[in-house]
Amino acid sequence: MAENGKHNGLTGQTYAGLGRVTSTEFVWTEDDEESLRVLKLAGAFGILMLLAYLAYDQVVWGRNGAGTPLQWLTLAATCLFFGVSWTRPFRRHWKLWVLVYNIFLIGSFIQISRATGNPESRFITIMLCPLATAAFVSWGTRWQATMALTAVMGYAAGEYFVPIQTPYSMYRWMGLFSAVIFAQYTSIFIERYRRRLRKQVADLEEAARFRETQIATMAHDIRSPVAALSGYVNLLEEAGISPKEQTDLLGRIGSTAWNMDLVVSNVLDYYEAQDENIIAAPVELDPCQVLSDVVEDCSLQAQRRRLTLRVEIGLLQPCKLDRRHFERIVRNMIAFAIGRTANGEVTMRAAMRNDEIVVEVTDNGPPLSQAELDSLFKRPNKNGDRGTARALGLYIARAMAEAAGGRTAARYAEDRRGLTLIAEFPIAEPASKARMP
Numbered sequence: 001m002a003e004n005g006k007h008n009g010l011t012g013q014t015y016a017g018l019g020r021v022t023s024t025e026f027v028w029t030e031d032d033e034e035s036l037r038v039l040k041l042a043g044a045f046g047i048l049m050l051l052a053y054l055a056y057d058q059v060v061w062g063r064n065g066a067g068t069p070l071q072w073l074t075l076a077a078t079c080l081f082f083g084v085s086w087t088r089p090f091r092r093h094w095k096l097w098v099l100v101y102n103i104f105l106i107g108s109f110i111q112i113s114r115a116t117g118n119p120e121s122r123f124i125t126i127m128l129c130p131l132a133t134a135a136f137v138s139w140g141t142r143w144q145a146t147m148a149l150t151a152v153m154g155y156a157a158g159e160y161f162v163p164i165q166t167p168y169s170m171y172r173w174m175g176l177f178s179a180v181i182f183a184q185y186t187s188i189f190i191e192r193y194r195r196r197l198r199k200q201v202a203d204l205e206e207a208a209r210f211r212e213t214q215i216a217t218m219a220h221d222i223r224s225p226v227a228a229l230s231g232y233v234n235l236l237e238e239a240g241i242s243p244k245e246q247t248d249l250l251g252r253i254g255s256t257a258w259n260m261d262l263v264v265s266n267v268l269d270y271y272e273a274q275d276e277n278i279i280a281a282p283v284e285l286d287p288c289q290v291l292s293d294v295v296e297d298c299s300l301q302a303q304r305r306r307l308t309l310r311v312e313i314g315l316l317q318p319c320k321l322d323r324r325h326f327e328r329i330v331r332n333m334i335a336f337a338i339g340r341t342a343n344g345e346v347t348m349r350a351a352m353r354n355d356e357i358v359v360e361v362t363d364n365g366p367p368l369s370q371a372e373l374d375s376l377f378k379r380p381n382k383n384g385d386r387g388t389a390r391a392l393g394l395y396i397a398r399a400m401a402e403a404a405g406g407r408t409a410a411r412y413a414e415d416r417r418g419l420t421l422i423a424e425f426p427i428a429e430p431a432s433k434a435r436m437p
Helices: 030-061 068-084 088-092 094-116 119-136 141-161 169-237 243-274 287-304 323-339 370-374 389-403
Strands: 005-007 014-016 021-023 283-285 308-313 319-321 345-353 356-363 407-412 419-426
Touching (some): 030 119, 068 094, 088 094, 243 389, 283 323, 287 308, 323 345, 323 389, 323 419, 389 407
Antiparallel strands (some): 014 021, 356 419, 407 419
16 A cells, blocks of 8 residues: 655655655755855865965976876866766765765875875865865755764874874864864854745745735725725716615715725734834823714714614723724724624623723624634734734734733623623733734
């Protein structure tokens, strides 16, 4: 029986259980492309350094000096390596080829030191290998650690098989280990930085897609009412319209304009919430007066929907609140309740509880599932499924409530009749900024 296949990100091979290979497609990432591009640029620098080393040795030892043939061979192999790096087959195992080239380079300079008797050339070359790969080869910390181990083992092999007496042997070992450790930490830092950049780019792309979706959704929420308004006005301009029809159309115009005003306000505040810039500006106010103004505004909308808006406001003491935020929170909750109620009534209650102002809005609309109930005040998701005007309004209500140091919630009564939206506002000084997860 075939099992789920496994995909190897390096080779692109796909396996089905223990069966044969079903696909050999090679996977090439943008990180690999960028790393190889830097490696190619480093090739010119490496070839230049080998030429300088060859020229210096010919000045010191002469054109036919010891080690010259090996130096020419190393230079030719290096040119071949960087030439092959431009080919497509090189890409499949480019990290392995880089490691093999460094092993060859280390072995070559050990042989050159055997011929010249100069311990400095192999020490400098072996020390530079991990430093160069850390600087120019973005191949990850594991490959860099392998390179470090290769350098140490190569130097040890050179000291053992091609010993050259020098009083500075211990200093060279200390220098090599310092270079290896420095190169490893450099590789770790670069890898972490690359991961952070990748995450930031992914977040920016995701945010851009999310905003595009939200803009499209909000544009639909605004375009539809505008089209409706245009239609209603055209109907009003027709001759022979009855007074009853005229009253009905005016009510529809008023309801549509009311919803549009709320949608536009919430969309503007939505981007502030995304950037965590919703800041409460509390002032001394009478919450009863503010609630009365909101109720008066929402009552007209309830009447247009042929609903009853019942109000129960207790004795609320004057306190410090952001008037605009307070109004918007209550208005969004009432608008949500009115929008989901087909007939009956919507009730708003406000009272003092434990030094907090508690506002509750209850409706008798259709029941919601537990998942829908839990997500009422959450941020619209990335697919835009909750990007409707009413859902966005509850998210803005939550953001503004938390900016004031309060909180929001939703619950059903035990008989599941009537959804209740709750907003609580502490009388103490509000928080300075909303931080929305």
